[in-house]
Amino acid sequence: MKKLILLFLFGSFVCILSAQKWQPLFDGKSLEGWTKYLGVPHKSVDLPNERDAKGNFLKPLEFDTDPLSVFNVIDLDGKPVIYVTGQVFGVIQTKDSFENYHIKVNFKWGNKKWPPRENMVRDAGLLYHICDLPKNNIPWPAAQESQIQEGDCGDYWPTGEVFMDIPAIKSDTSKFWVYAPGAPFRTTFYSTKMEERRIIKAKDHEKAFGKWNTMEVICWGNQSVHLVNGKVVMRLYNSQKNENGKKVPLTKGPIALQSEGAEVYYSDVYIKQLNKKPKYFK
Numbered sequence: 001m002k003k004l005i006l007l008f009l010f011g012s013f014v015c016i017l018s019a020q021k022w023q024p025l026f027d028g029k030s031l032e033g034w035t036k037y038l039g040v041p042h043k044s045v046d047l048p049n050e051r052d053a054k055g056n057f058l059k060p061l062e063f064d065t066d067p068l069s070v071f072n073v074i075d076l077d078g079k080p081v082i083y084v085t086g087q088v089f090g091v092i093q094t095k096d097s098f099e100n101y102h103i104k105v106n107f108k109w110g111n112k113k114w115p116p117r118e119n120m121v122r123d124a125g126l127l128y129h130i131c132d133l134p135k136n137n138i139p140w141p142a143a144q145e146s147q148i149q150e151g152d153c154g155d156y157w158p159t160g161e162v163f164m165d166i167p168a169i170k171s172d173t174s175k176f177w178v179y180a181p182g183a184p185f186r187t188t189f190y191s192t193k194m195e196e197r198r199i200i201k202a203k204d205h206e207k208a209f210g211k212w213n214t215m216e217v218i219c220w221g222n223q224s225v226h227l228v229n230g231k232v233v234m235r236l237y238n239s240q241k242n243e244n245g246k247k248v249p250l251t252k253g254p255i256a257l258q259s260e261g262a263e264v265y266y267s268d269v270y271i272k273q274l275n276k277k278p279k280y281f282k
Helices: 002-019
Strands: 034-038 071-076 079-084 090-094 101-113 123-132 142-149 156-158 162-170 177-179 185-188 213-220 223-228 231-243 246-249 256-259 262-273
Touching: 079 256, 090 123, 101 123, 123 213, 123 231, 123 262, 142 162, 142 213, 142 231, 156 162, 177 231, 256 262
Parallel strands: none
Antiparallel strands: 034 090, 071 079, 079 262, 090 256, 101 213, 101 262, 123 142, 123 256, 142 156, 162 177, 162 185, 162 231, 213 223, 223 231, 231 246
C-alpha cells in the first residue's frame, strides 16, 4: 500500500513538473497544430476571386485557403521561422485551447509593406483567449490582443466583443488612454473609435528595426500580463466576453498570430501551462 501511495505521489510530482515545462507550438518544420484564416484581400492583390464594380473583393478567403502563401515556414538567420508576408490580413490560430499559461514568441520585422498599410508603421499582433469566429468581413477572431506594432508593442486591443479592465489615465494632450499602475480601471470594449478600445503600454521596450524581439503574455484566471523583451508593460484584469448580451468571464481559448500588412517573422513559439499563480500576479 505504501509503495502504491509513493508511486502515486511520484507520478503526480512528475505531472506537475511536466505541466510547468516549455512546450513548442511551432515544430520548426510545418504549421502542424495551426489553422489559417485570411480575410478579404485588398483590391491590389492579383487573384481571380469575385469583385464588385469598383474592383473590391467580395468575400474573405476564410479558413485554410492561402493561394498567395501568406503564411509559410522558411529558414532565416540559420533557424526555421514562420514567415508572414502580410499581403492579406488574417491569422494563424492554434487548434488547441489554453487556460492558465505563459506564452512567448520571438518576432522580427521584414522590409515589405502592403496596401492599405504601405505608408504606415509595421503591424501584427498576438491574440489570446479567442472566443468567436471572424464576423462581418473583419479578418480577426474575437479575442484579447497584445499588440505587435512598431513603437506600440504590448498595447492592448479587443478584436471583437470582449472586455478588459485596465488601470489607465488620459493626458490633456491625447485622446488615448495610457496604462498607469494604480490608476482607476478603464473598461475597454470593441468600438469603431480607436480611443475607446486601445490602451497604450507604459513604456516602449521594442528593439531597433532588424533585431529580434520577444513578446510574452501570461494568463492566470481572468487576469493577464503583457511583457516586451522581458519587461512588464501592462497588467490587465477581468477578462470578459459578450454572451447573449451578458458579460461572462473569458479565461481560455486558442492563440493566434496576425498578418496585417507587413512582413514579419515569428520564431521560438513556446507555451508553458501553469498550475500555480505566477510571481507577476498579486
